[in-house]
Amino acid sequence: MKLSIIVPVLDEAAGIAATLAALAPLRERGHEVILADGSSTDGTASIAAPLVDKVIAAPRGRARQMNAGAAAASGDALLFLHADTRLPREADGLVQVALDARCWGRFDVRIEGRSPLLGMVAFFMNGRSRLTGIATGDQAIFVRRGDFTGFPEIALMEDIAFSKAMKRLGRPACLRAKVVTSGRRWDERGAMCTIVHMWRLRLAYALGADPEELARRYARSG
Numbered sequence: 001m002k003l004s005i006i007v008p009v010l011d012e013a014a015g016i017a018a019t020l021a022a023l024a025p026l027r028e029r030g031h032e033v034i035l036a037d038g039s040s041t042d043g044t045a046s047i048a049a050p051l052v053d054k055v056i057a058a059p060r061g062r063a064r065q066m067n068a069g070a071a072a073a074s075g076d077a078l079l080f081l082h083a084d085t086r087l088p089r090e091a092d093g094l095v096q097v098a099l100d101a102r103c104w105g106r107f108d109v110r111i112e113g114r115s116p117l118l119g120m121v122a123f124f125m126n127g128r129s130r131l132t133g134i135a136t137g138d139q140a141i142f143v144r145r146g147d148f149t150g151f152p153e154i155a156l157m158e159d160i161a162f163s164k165a166m167k168r169l170g171r172p173a174c175l176r177a178k179v180v181t182s183g184r185r186w187d188e189r190g191a192m193c194t195i196v197h198m199w200r201l202r203l204a205y206a207l208g209a210d211p212e213e214l215a216r217r218y219a220r221s222g
Helices: 016-023 024-028 044-051 064-071 091-103 119-134 158-166 182-191 190-206 211-219
Strands: 002-011 032-037 052-056 077-080 106-114 142-143 173-182
Touching: 002 016, 002 044, 002 064, 002 091, 016 032, 016 044, 016 142, 024 032, 024 211, 032 044, 032 064, 044 052, 064 077, 077 091, 091 106, 091 142, 091 173, 106 119, 119 158, 119 190, 182 190, 190 211
Parallel strands: 002 032, 002 077, 032 052, 106 173
Antiparallel strands: 077 142, 106 142
């Protein structure tokens, strides 16, 4: 199974080289890495170009960028990876085994950062996802190419909307192997404040709030 790893980016010059260098063993094993750039102004695309198979320009917005990356992919399966997240070394084998049984899935997550609360955040994120079948983008969602119908192109909560749509085809494979993601937004905004704010946004979305307004509220919180 050939895996297409799609990395949506916007102004990630500071850390993108390290993220992509960690994917080099997967490329050596025949998988592809696609960078979907949403008009970065800091040279992200130029830094990334030698480290990926394709750099594509896409309309700004994580969902739009991931959909554009998927359209350019040649793999049998798609994996969507945030620019500040690292996969486990054996990710390709784990995904193949998972997709032999399910049509989509995600990894557990570990969050790196200063706050001692981040371990608890990851624990409850993984547990909630396993219980509800809803995956977050931090968990490196993967899907069989033939079952991918696209992320809803909304400003925020595209991962939740995608999960709800995919659950109609089946529950996700919830891998206990962990991706490691940056806790920078928790560290910058304060872990407890971020937890409360994200739960408020999720509740508002569940109650029918406009994702565009939620995105503005998320941006203002930074």
